[in-house]
Amino acid sequence: MEMQQAKEKFISTWGSLGTLWGINKAMAQIQALLFVSTKPLSTEEIMEELKISRGNTSMNVRQLIDWGIVSKELVPGERREYFSTEKDVQELARIIAQERSRREIQPVIKTLEEVSSIKDDGTAATKEFIKQTKALHDLAHTADSMLGKLVNQKQNWLTKSLFKFIK
Amino acid sequence: MEMQQAKEKFISTWGSLGTLWGINKAMAQIQALLFVSTKPLSTEEIMEELKISRGNTSMNVRQLIDWGIVSKELVPGERREYFSTEKDVQELARIIAQERSRREIQPVIKTLEEVSSIKDDGTAATKEFIKQTKALHDLAHTADSMLGKLVNQKQNWLTKSLFKFIK
DNA sequence: TTAAACTTTCAAAAATTATTGAAAGTTATT
DNA sequence: AATAACTTTCAATAATTTTTGAAAGTTTAA
Secondary structure, eight states: OOHHHHHHHHHHHHHHHGGGGGGOOOHHHHHHHHTOOOOEHHHHHHHHTTTOHHHHHHHHHHHHHHHHHHEEOOOOOOOOOOOEOOOOHHHHHHHHHHHHHIIIIIIHHHHHHTTTSSSSOOOOHHHHHHHHHHHHHHHHHHHHHHHHHHHOOSHHHHHHHHHHHOO | OOOOHHHHHHHHHHHGGGGGGGGHHHHHHHHHHHHOOOOOOOOOHHHHHHTOHHHHHHHHHHHHHHHTTTEEEOTTTTTTOOEEEOOOHHHHHHHHHHHHHIIHHHHHHHHHHHHHOOOOSSOOOHHHOOOOOOHHHHHHHHHHHHHHHHHHHOOOHHHHHHHHHHH
8 A cells, every 4th residue: 555545544544433532524534634744734734635624624623622632833933823633642542531521421420310319209110210320320430430540640541451451 | 300301311311422332313212211111112112202203213223233232022922023122231331332342443443554554665754654553553452452351241340440440 | 004814703505314204025813 | 815013114305414615803014
């Protein structure tokens, strides 16, 4: 495979994987592009490479910044803004896990807590509802704490935890 | 909060959470409905409760069966089919993790392996590309193996691994 | 202060994804 | 074999999400 072809394949695969970590295609592709770039890129260059509009580029870059995985680079003497992404995969994974937890998992845990706390009126239906939503709440809470622990270990968290697990 | 209200809130929250585990709203809602039901439900009952069409119900139930989290229950002497979902949250989580890995993560790992194996032509761009995609491949591979290990522990896998980790 | 170089916003359009409902298919019963 | 009771399929439609592009906004420099 040629470099150009490999690059396109990588960007497109990473883009379609966006759903896995809850972001849209363009956002994931911009991140992918920056991730394999040797230097920060301008809006113009991103538009050009990915064949997307200025508006789309602007909005998605802003979102990536909001997620904390892309930052502005100011080149002295240059007017335009350049962007680069976190290059360390472990750090990247940490940030993504942390953000997904905060944005999606935690609100759901709150809802589960709420609905599992309704008054038990003694009917089988209510008993089942409380039992099952409580179980889900416990699981979600446990999984989220685990993620939290992992995520707070800056260095080699994944490898370390895998090692501990296998042991 | 009243039972009916709590149930609706639970089903709707679980439905919107569908994206988190990569399935659509109706599919997640059907699963949620079955999850808190005291008995298996027929297509008719699902349609009624969720206000969705017969076709939609049929297709999504079939997909849930395909995922391995819903099964047909045959009631003796009855013509119609009844459906129920896996009621154990840990088992449910295991199945979901396993399926997502198989359907989405593993194909991506394969692509990462492929694109990171291109010939190094000595340019900085190619070197960076290989380095970064290799790092991503390693991370994805490690994370997926970890998931695999967890997922193969039938009993209390999450709690166990959390315990080990904290230790 | 004005103009140039850039970024952001957002309503409209396009693309994608989900849903419907009726027809076709299947299975069990008489 | 015919009918009834169900399930599945799929083309059409609806809903949702993404993308565009041009106008508005901002910043820097002359």
